[in-house]
Amino acid sequence: xxRVEDSLVVCGQCGLxxxxxxxxxxxxxxxxxxxxxxxxxxxLSIQGILALTVAAAAAFLIAIHAPLMSxxxxxxxxxxxxxEAISFAWRDDQQLVAILAGITALLAPAAFIGLRLYxxxxxxxxxxxxxxxxxxxxxxxxxxxxxxxxxxxxxxxSLVRLAGLADTTPGPGLFALGAMTVLFxxxxxxxxxxxxxxxx
Amino acid sequence: MTTPVDxxxxxxxxxxxxxLVSRDVTGDDPALVQHCPRCGHVLHxxxxxSLQRTWACxxxxxVLYIPANTLPVMETTSALQHDEHTLLGGIHELWLDGxxxxxxxVFIASIAVPVLKIAVLALLAWTxxxxxxxxxxxxxxxxxxxxxVGHWSMLDVYVVxxxxxxxxxxxxxxxxxxxxxxxxxxxxxxxxxATWSFxxxxxxxxxxxxxxxxxxxxxx
Numbered sequence: 001x002x003r004v005e006d007s008l009v010v011c012g013q014c015g016l017x018x019x020x021x022x023x024x025x026x027x028x029x030x031x032x033x034x035x036x037x038x039x040x041x042x043x044l045s046i047q048g049i050l051a052l053t054v055a056a057a058a059a060f061l062i063a064i065h066a067p068l069m070s071x072x073x074x075x076x077x078x079x080x081x082x083x084e085a086i087s088f089a090w091r092d093d094q095q096l097v098a099i100l101a102g103i104t105a106l107l108a109p110a111a112f113i114g115l116r117l118y119x120x121x122x123x124x125x126x127x128x129x130x131x132x133x134x135x136x137x138x139x140x141x142x143x144x145x146x147x148x149x150x151x152x153x154x155x156x157x158s159l160v161r162l163a164g165l166a167d168t169t170p171g172p173g174l175f176a177l178g179a180m181t182v183l184f185x186x187x188x189x190x191x192x193x194x195x196x197x198x199x200x
Numbered sequence: 201m202t203t204p205v206d207x208x209x210x211x212x213x214x215x216x217x218x219x220l221v222s223r224d225v226t227g228d229d230p231a232l233v234q235h236c237p238r239c240g241h242v243l244h245x246x247x248x249x250s251l252q253r254t255w256a257c258x259x260x261x262x263v264l265y266i267p268a269n270t271l272p273v274m275e276t277t278s279a280l281q282h283d284e285h286t287l288l289g290g291i292h293e294l295w296l297d298g299x300x301x302x303x304x305x306v307f308i309a310s311i312a313v314p315v316l317k318i319a320v321l322a323l324l325a326w327t328x329x330x331x332x333x334x335x336x337x338x339x340x341x342x343x344x345x346x347x348x349v350g351h352w353s354m355l356d357v358y359v360v361x362x363x364x365x366x367x368x369x370x371x372x373x374x375x376x377x378x379x380x381x382x383x384x385x386x387x388x389x390x391x392x393x394a395t396w397s398f399x400x401x402x403x404x405x406x407x408x409x410x411x412x413x414x415x416x417x418x419x420x
Contacts, residue, residue, distance in 0.1 A: 008221040010214025013340060015245070015401040017212040017221065019203050032203075033404065034340040071366045073373060078366050085365035092364055094377045097385050101361050104354060133239040137217050144396070147351045154358030160302060161294075161363070165373065193219035196238065 009038055044190045046198060050120040056183040057113045059176045064106070067171035068155050071162060081173060082106060082151075108145040112184065115139050119195065128199045139192055148184060152177040217241040250399040254325050257394030262318055264383045264390065271380030274360050278373050286380065287311065287356065309355035310384070317346045317353075317391040321398055328402045336403055343400045350395050353388045357381065 009020045009029075013036035023029055023041035031038055044052075067079035080088070082105060090098035115135050122129040129135070155174050162168045213224045215236040222243060226232035234243045247253075272284035285293070287310050294303035320342050327334055360377050367375040 006221075008212060009219065010212050010221050012214060012216065013344065013400045014404045015214070016404070017214075021203075034337060034400075036340070036344065068362070069366060073369050076369055076372075078368055080362065080365040085362050088365040088368075089361045089377065092377055094361075094381065096382055097357060097361065097377065100385050100389065101358065105358070133217070133241070136239065137241060140217060147354050150351050150354045151358050154355050155362060157302065157305070157355065158359050158362040158366070160299070161359070162367070164297070165367075193215075193217070196218040196220070 011036055011038055040189070040191070044186075046120060046124050049116075049187060049190050050124050052183050052187050053113060053116045053120060056180055056187065057117065059179040059183060060109060060113055062176035063173050063180060066173040066176060068173040068177070069159055069162075069171050070169050071166050073166040079171065104145055104147040105151040108142045109148050109180065109184070111138060111142040112146050112187075115142065116187070123195065123198050132199065136192055136195060143188060143192070146184065148177060149181045152181050213243040213245060215239060215241050215243060246401050246405070247397065247399040250397055250402060251325050251328065253397035254321055254394050257390045257397060258318055258321050258325070261314070261387045261390035261394065264386050265314065265318070268380055268384035268387050271383065272378035273356065273380040273384055274363065275376045275378050276367075276374070277371065277376075279371065284378060287384065290356075306356060306359075309352045313349050313353040314387055314391055317350060317395065320346050321391075321394050324398060324403065328405075332406060339403050340400060343398065343403070347395055350392055353391070354385075357385050357388065 007020055008017050010017050011031040011034060014031060014034040016031060016033045018029075018032070018038060020029075020039075023039065025041050026043060028040040029038040030036065064082050067081050068085070070077060070079040072078075086098050086102045086106065089101060115138055119129055119132060119135050119139075152174070155170075155177065159168050159170055159174075211224055212221050213234065214221050215238070218236060218239040218241065220236055220238045222234070222237060224234070224243075224245060226234050226245070235241065236243055269287055272286050272289075274285045274290065276283045276285065291303050291307050291311070294300075294306060324339055324343060327339060360375075360381055363375040364377050367373055
């Protein structure tokens with residue numbers, strides 16, 4: 001096993017090692033070779049990220065239960081929630097597309113929030129939850145596959161495209177998705193690797 | 201703020217999961233596998249089979265890009281007619297309707313981004329082998345660009361799924377997903393996988409033969 005170098009940070013993009021110095025507030029360090037961001041000074045404490053994650057969880061629950069948009073045409077009206085839209089694609093013989101949409105718009109965001117809550121709540125009171133290493137790796141994957149921001153724009157785009165055809169109204173689910181997009185960006189900017197600094 | 205360590209290129213490995221830096225003890229022996237002492241994640245000098253995987257995904261994506269564009273991604277039925285829309289056809293209709301802004305957004309998300317990803321990854325994978333010295337910083341930035349915009353090509357897939365789920369008034373008006381949608385979704389996933397398979401550290405890696413040239417440049 002290799003010797004551990006505590007004061008070093010390796011650029012994830014090009015592999016160059018840097019000696020780490022504490023950053024000033026609201027500044028970021030960049031790789032001297034490839035200019036990738038090495039790290040940011042964290043303005044958020046564990047409690048701060050936990051608060052944002054709880055807010056994102058609330059927004060997520062609204063987003064999957066409330067209709068994203070409703071459409072009325074000559075007396076008939078249709079609404080769709082996020083799980084309904086995905087299950088409709090499944091029944092419409094588009095199973096693979098439904099699976100992909102389900103992973104990127106439903107499962108990955110759920111894991112993004114759920115695993116963070118599982119990890120952050122014990123960390124906030126000073127304990128390390130069982131399976132911590134696995135959770136952080138799974139969170140990296142959840143962040144990769146999470147496409148809530150694209151889905152939100154997709155709903156907006158569908159609304160605009162339908163506006164000429166029929167009476168369309170944005171539903172509460174769309175606003176919840178918008179809130180999730182902003183909250184996810186804030187949570188992600190706090191980073192994942194630094195969660196390990198809390199357990200030492 | 202931070203100062204680079206004069207590393208004998210690849211002497212240190214950073215853990216992708218927890219960020220801890222370890223000294224590389226495997227050298228370049230592919231049979232040895234090193235794990236992060238803190239979190240147990242596998243440490244790689246470069247991702248295994250990075251170029252092979254990248255090429256496989258790019259080629260598959262390029263092939264599937266043909267049916268994704270020629271087959272209809274969406275079918276609409278109204279009281280008067282039944283229409284099939286391809287990706288480009290849909291953008292063209294938006295443009296004719298006067299929704300130029302929307303047409304541009306959809307064009308960037310479903311045409312420009314996938315093409316850009318395939319072209320850039322092919323360029324990066326090719327230059328790693330044949331032109332390793334060429335414009336390294338720009339290539340590193342290109343990789344970060346396609347890493348950032350990668351998700352956005354899913355936009356049209358979501359729009360079709362949402363339209364199909366809300367416009368269901370039977371023969372009066374209904375929208376269904378077309379056969380091309382699956383190919384397009386596959387292109388999106390394959391380009392994502394290709395982006396993740398490519399290892400940007402390869403951009404900075406020198407083939408053994410050009411060792412002298414690199415040293416020359418460092419002094420300059």
